[in-house]
Amino acid sequence: MGSVGAKDVPQLIGPDGLRIDGRRVDELRPLRIVAGALHRADGSAFVEWGANKVMAAVYGPREVHPRHLQQNNKAIVQCRYNMAAFSVDERKRPGLDRRSQEISKVIAEAFESVIFAEEYPRTSIDIYIEVLQANAGTRCAGLVAASVALADAGIPMVDLLPAVAVGKVGGHIVLDLKKEEDNFGEADLPMALVPQSGRLVLLQMEGHMNREELSTALDLGVKGCRQIYDRMKQALRERYAVDPTPSSAAPMEAGS
Amino acid sequence: MGSGHRPGRRGRGREGRFPHSNSDRILVLPGEEVPAHGLKPGTGTYRVDGRIYASVLGLVQPRPPFVRVAPLSGRYIPKPHDTVIGIVTDVQGTFWLLDIAAPRWAPLHMTGTPWKIDFGETDQYLRVGDAVAVSVEQIENTGRIGVTMIGEGLGKLEGGTLATISPAKIPRVIGKGGSMIQSIQQATGCRIVVGQNGRLWIDGPDEGILKVREAIRLIEQEGQRRGLTERVQQFLGESPRSERFDRHEGPPLEDREPPAPPEEFPPGGGPGRDPFSDDSDSPEQDVN
Numbered sequence: 001m002g003s004v005g006a007k008d009v010p011q012l013i014g015p016d017g018l019r020i021d022g023r024r025v026d027e028l029r030p031l032r033i034v035a036g037a038l039h040r041a042d043g044s045a046f047v048e049w050g051a052n053k054v055m056a057a058v059y060g061p062r063e064v065h066p067r068h069l070q071q072n073n074k075a076i077v078q079c080r081y082n083m084a085a086f087s088v089d090e091r092k093r094p095g096l097d098r099r100s101q102e103i104s105k106v107i108a109e110a111f112e113s114v115i116f117a118e119e120y121p122r123t124s125i126d127i128y129i130e131v132l133q134a135n136a137g138t139r140c141a142g143l144v145a146a147s148v149a150l151a152d153a154g155i156p157m158v159d160l161l162p163a164v165a166v167g168k169v170g171g172h173i174v175l176d177l178k179k180e181e182d183n184f185g186e187a188d189l190p191m192a193l194v195p196q197s198g199r200l201v202l203l204q205m206e207g208h209m210n211r212e213e214l215s216t217a218l219d220l221g222v223k224g225c226r227q228i229y230d231r232m233k234q235a236l237r238e239r240y241a242v243d244p245t246p247s248s249a250a251p252m253e254a255g256s
Numbered sequence: 257m258g259s260g261h262r263p264g265r266r267g268r269g270r271e272g273r274f275p276h277s278n279s280d281r282i283l284v285l286p287g288e289e290v291p292a293h294g295l296k297p298g299t300g301t302y303r304v305d306g307r308i309y310a311s312v313l314g315l316v317q318p319r320p321p322f323v324r325v326a327p328l329s330g331r332y333i334p335k336p337h338d339t340v341i342g343i344v345t346d347v348q349g350t351f352w353l354l355d356i357a358a359p360r361w362a363p364l365h366m367t368g369t370p371w372k373i374d375f376g377e378t379d380q381y382l383r384v385g386d387a388v389a390v391s392v393e394q395i396e397n398t399g400r401i402g403v404t405m406i407g408e409g410l411g412k413l414e415g416g417t418l419a420t421i422s423p424a425k426i427p428r429v430i431g432k433g434g435s436m437i438q439s440i441q442q443a444t445g446c447r448i449v450v451g452q453n454g455r456l457w458i459d460g461p462d463e464g465i466l467k468v469r470e471a472i473r474l475i476e477q478e479g480q481r482r483g484l485t486e487r488v489q490q491f492l493g494e495s496p497r498s499e500r501f502d503r504h505e506g507p508p509l510e511d512r513e514p515p516a517p518p519e520e521f522p523p524g525g526g527p528g529r530d531p532f533s534d535d536s537d538s539p540e541q542d543v544n
Contacts, residue, residue, distance in 0.1 A: 061359035154330015159287025
């Protein structure tokens with residue numbers, strides 16, 4: 001990021017304090033979550049978050065495939081984060097690269113810390129995250145999608161895992177970076193929160209922030225996570241709506 | 257934590273009980289607090305600092321002295337005495353490994369079959385891909401699932417076709433006292449074996465099988481609604497098969513044999529007709 005000359009950096013925060021897409025510094029991009037978007041998987045979710053589109057599928061608990069990976073006291077959590085070749089402007093070379101390996105690993109570890117893996121010894125819980133369209137914050141979108149998919153798959157866990165990135169852009173601490181802010185901003189701090197306990201189970205940082213900025217960023221991120229948490233719960237409630245209220249069901253029955 | 261605080265008054269209740277009289281069913285998501293009322297944490301819950309939280313997505317069921325969360329989704333979790341439909345995934349010298357849609361494969365030992373088999377002859381009885389109706393005997397503490405094929409209504413499933421539905425919806429497929437499965441069998445002239453693991457084995461006339469599949473899809477989609485049995489009965493009764501299924505198949509169905517009249521397959525299974533329809537009764541009785 002340091003290599004970009006100051007003059008080349010677009011103005012990311014306007015004089016009115018709004019960002020290039022008109023958001024306030026503490027505002028999320030529009031978020032849409034669909035639980036149970038796929039049929040074959042044990043659980044699935046689709047997330048549209050700004051211009052990100054991410055699909056997540058969960059299989060398991062199921063037999064571990066290379067047998068030697070099996071652990072006889074708990075389930076293993078495996079994750080594959082993958083970006084589609086068409087997900088970014090320049091065609092991405094398909095397949096595993098260092099970046100997706102790292103993201104797969106940190107996401108798997110984040111989920112390991114919330115899943116009650118001891119309930120299913122010698123099995124594997126497999127999480128597949130496919131990024132169909134990327135616009136910064138895909139690991140967070142992937143986490144959100146995977147977490148909803150895990151709940152949809154009936155996997156026992158401490159809590160859902162909302163995630164969001166906070167960054168430093170044009171000297172301001174801002175919530176939920178979009179691509180330009182990520183590329184030209186000063187720092188990017190993705191995090192995932194366990195709302196039940198308030199613990200962070202994923203925290204990475206790229207760029208530079210000082211101590212106060214980091215502290216502000218964490219507070220802002222936790223607030224953002226709580227908003228996302230509500231949306232995740234809403235998506236799951238829509239999918240598993242217990243019978244409609246008697247008043248709305250009754251006329252339909254009378255008609256039938 | 258939203259609506260998770262409404263008190264649960266249904267002292268008794270079964271997983272996937274029928275949608276009637278469920279105005280106080282409480283849906284909880286992982287991490288949401290479960291109204292405990294002094295009860296202890298049961299399955300599907302965990303306790304932190306004296307508060308009880310749900311660990312799975314499901315419905316709150318107070319079962320004194322425990323409060324549990326009955327999952328609404330997820331894989332089949334085996335229970336002893338469940339009839340399940342397994343698919344052979346591996347053949348060994350003395351046993352087969354069955355995929356019963358559970359977290360683990362279930363070994364079916366040759367001593368658990370009605371056949372007299374010599375070592376190494378297992379593949380002459382069941383091959384990879386075959387479907388069998390088996391009963392869960394026990395879950396060992398290693399997590400190994402023991403199954404047996406000895407028992408009424410158990411055995412290799414030949415012919416017919418498999419359908420799947422979420423295991424949480426199986427009680428609705430069966431219906432109150434078996435009412436749902438009986439009306440489906442009668443209206444379609446099909447034999448149906450219901451596996452508690454969400455697999456259904458259907459055999460009968462082609463149109464009947466298609467109709468059963470549609471009925472299952474209806475149950476899957478509307479499983480949470482009230483009056484489901486009536487709705488399905490209405491669906492089964494409303495459309496003569498030939499009209500309804502013309503759109504599924506190109507040629508009209510005149511040249512097909514008319515579906516067997518329902519009397520041939522009374523819900524209890526025709527005597528000597530098949531060993532399996534009895535089996536479809538057993539899970540029904542479980543429900544009561």
